Structure formats: C-alpha cells, structure tokens
Amino acid sequence: MSTIEERVKKIVIEQLGVKEEEVKPEASFENDLGADSLDTVELVMALEEEFETEIPDEEAEKIRTVQAAIDYINKHSA
Amino acid sequence: MSSSLAGQIALVTGATRGIGKAIAENLVAAGATVVGTATSEKGAATISEYLGQSGTGKTLNVTEPGAIDQLVADVQKEFGKIDILVNNAGITRDNLLMRMKEDEWDQVLETNLTAVFKISKAVMRGMMKNRHGRIINIGSVVGTTGNPGQANYCAAKAGLIGFTKALAKEIASRGVTVNAVAPGFIDTDMTKALTDEQKERIFDTIPAGRLGRPEEIAAAVGFLASAGAAYITGETIHVNGGMSMV
Numbered sequence: 039m040s041t042i043e044e045r046v047k048k049i050v051i052e053q054l055g056v057k058e059e060e061v062k063p064e065a066s067f068e069n070d071l072g073a074d075s076l077d078t079v080e081l082v083m084a085l086e087e088e089f090e091t092e093i094p095d096e097e098a099e100k101i102r103t104v105q106a107a108i109d110y111i112n113k114h115s116a
Numbered sequence: 117m118s119s120s121l122a123g124q125i126a127l128v129t130g131a132t133r134g135i136g137k138a139i140a141e142n143l144v145a146a147g148a149t150v151v152g153t154a155t156s157e158k159g160a161a162t163i164s165e166y167l168g169q170s171g172t173g174k175t176l177n178v179t180e181p182g183a184i185d186q187l188v189a190d191v192q193k194e195f196g197k198i199d200i201l202v203n204n205a206g207i208t209r210d211n212l213l214m215r216m217k218e219d220e221w222d223q224v225l226e227t228n229l230t231a232v233f234k235i236s237k238a239v240m241r242g243m244m245k246n247r248h249g250r251i252i253n254i255g256s257v258v259g260t261t262g263n264p265g266q267a268n269y270c271a272a273k274a275g276l277i278g279f280t281k282a283l284a285k286e287i288a289s290r291g292v293t294v295n296a297v298a299p300g301f302i303d304t305d306m307t308k309a310l311t312d313e314q315k316e317r318i319f320d321t322i323p324a325g326r327l328g329r330p331e332e333i334a335a336a337v338g339f340l341a342s343a344g345a346a347y348i349t350g351e352t353i354h355v356n357g358g359m360s361m362v
Contacts, residue, residue, distance in 0.1 A: 076289065080244065 042089075042115065046108045049088055053081045063105040081107075089115055120342050122147035125195045127188075129176065129235065130205030132159040134304035135254065137166065138330035139202055142338040144170040148200065151191050155205075178205060178231035179223075188238040197246060198239045200341045203232045203276075204254040208306060210265045221268045228272035232279060236294075240287060249292035250341045253280050254333070257300040257356045273298075277352055284350030293349040297336045300356025303327040324357030 040048070047061045054071050067073040067081065082098045085091075089111050093101070101107050126143045130136040131152025140150045140163070150171035152163040163173025176187050191198055206228045209220035236251055243249025258266055259273025277296055284294040301307050301318050307327065310318070319325065336353045339345055354362055 074289070076286065083241070 124199040126200035128202040136204040138334035142334035224268035244290040247291040251294040255298040296352040300359040
C-alpha cells in the first residue's frame with residue numbers, strides 16, 4: 039500500500055504531465071508545474087476520486103502546492 | 117460509406133423520431149455506435165429497433181432527479197466512453213406571454229436548457245481525460261430571431277447558444293469542441309403542430325421556399341462530429357434555407 043504522499047504525487051504527475059523530480063513538496067501547481075485553472079480543477083477532482091472524499095470549493099482554492107494537497111488529505115481521510 | 121467515426125460512441129438525446137433519429141442514423145452511417153434516449157420504454161424500443169447492431173435505445177427523463185447521471189454512468193460502463201454528445205431532446209409549450217403559465221416556462225427551460233447543462237457536465241470529464249470529444253447542441257432559429265408565442269422556447273434556445281460559447285472556451289484546450297446547430301423550420305412532428313396560418317406566414321420568410329428535412333440538420337451535426345471540424349468551437353451553424361442570416 040502506497041503512502042498518501044506517494045498517491046498524491048502520482049496523481050500530480052499524471053494530471054499535469056510533469057516529471058517525478060519536479061514534484062517537490064513546496065512546488066506550486068500554477069507557478070512551478072505549469073497548471074492552468076482547469077488543470078487545478080481536474081487535479082482536485084482526481085484527488086476526490088482517489089481518496090473518496092469531497093473537497094469543498096473554498097478548501098480546494100487553498101490547495102496550491104503539493105504539500106498543501108498532502109496535508110489536506112492527511113487531515114481529512116479516515 | 118465513410119467510416120470516419122469508427123470506434124466512437126455517441127449519445128443522442130430525444131432520438132425516437134424527427135431530427136434526433138436522423139442524427140442517430142447519420143452518425144451510425146459514419147461508423148459510430150449510438151445510444152439514443154427516449155422518455156418512454158416504447159420510444160427506447162423503437163430506437164433499439166432502428167439502430168439494430170449499431171447501438172441501443174435507453175429511457176431518459178431529463179427532469180427526473182439523478183436520471184442523467186445514472187444514464188451517463190450506465191453508458192460509460194457498457195461502452196467504455198462517450199465521444200460525441202448530441203443534446204437534441206426538446207419540447208415546446210407555446211403560449212403568448214400574457215397567457216403563459218409559470219409551469220409552461222419552467223418545463224421548457226428545464227428540458228431544453230437545464231438538462232443540457234446536466235448532461236454536458238456528466239460527460240465532459242471523460243472527454244477531457246481522453247483529450248477528445250464533441251458536444252453538439254441543437255438550438256433553433258427562433259433563439260436568434262424570436263417568435264411570438266414562444267418566449268419560453270426562444271429564451272431556452274438563446275441561452276443554449278451562450279452556454280455553448282462559454283463551455284467551448286472552458287474546454288477547448290482539452291480537445292473537446294462545443295457547438296450548436298440551429299435548425300429553421302424542419303418537417304417534424306413539432307412543426308406539424310403549427311396552424312396553417314402560422315405555416316403560411318413562415319413559408320413567406322424562407323427563401324428556399326420549403327421546410328427543411330431532418331437529414332439536412334443531421335448532416336451539419338455529422339460534420340461537427342467529424343475529425344475535420346476539430347478547429348471549430350463555440351460556433352452555431354444555422355440550417356434554415358436562408359430564413360435568417362446571422
């Protein structure tokens with residue numbers, strides 16, 4: 039079983055088409071990984087699917103970095 | 117016969133008869149597998165019958181809560197994906213505005229516009245993931261010109277064009293195009309309901325001097341569904357015998 043961190047990173051790599059070494063914890067989806075607004079929405083939806091959770095819009099807006107995504111899932115998964 | 121849509125899955129709403137049936141048959145002729153929807157079991161059986169090996173009919177009442185998501189999930193499970201969505205299902209509840217009941221307004225908006233939002237939303241994610249998709253909305257000439265007695269229908273069809281443009285801009289980068297086809301007066305059950313007086317008035321306004329055929333709408337839809345139309349998005353193709361030139 040992969041860790042939450044590994045699963046989040048895998049989704050980021052798949053959704054944004056970036057290399058594994060680029061997906062550092064502090065990397066910003068929009069500024070460092072080249073995501074546009076639609077990419078970030080798709081990313082959030084992919085996270086929702088993977089972790090079987092629903093991320094409210096106001097929370098989704100705050101998920102701007104790899105670490106923020108990992109933190110959110112850690113905090114909200116059972 | 118061209119098979120440019122070979123291997124593609126199309127979902128056509130309101131496919132029992134008229135324009136919807138012609139669209140389903142056009143897409144099948146181009147090689148697609150078609151799922152056509154009808155509001156009744158009987159309608160779905162009719163669709164399954166004329167599609168034969170090339171597809172299937174399913175029931176869909178767009179106003180029933182949850183029905184749209186269920187249908188889209190079923191089609192994706194059975195066929196693996198949806199490449200082409202044709203939002204064709206439509207109703208009229210004509211009345212001069214002074215006499216129009218809220219119910220007549222609500223029903224037309226619900227079926228002709230809100231359902232398009234719901235179905236498009238349900239299918240677009242799969243299309244975006246595949247980096248390919250076609251959403252084709254069937255509008256109407258009256259969405260642009262207006263027509264007395266059809267304020268509800270005109271509002272819904274005009275709204276459809278705005279919806280088409282907005283969604284086209286949102287998802288063009290994912291290889292999904294969103295367009296509309298706006299028929300003029302086409303020989304279907306919907307226009308058979310017009311009075312002779314209405315028809316005569318309409319004929320005077322059509323330079324081609326005749327009603328259009330459902331196949332002539334289907335041909336425009338078939339083009340927009342094809343690979344050749346990949347760079348056309350947010351557009352409305354008017355098919356109306358010259359009745360209105362926008």
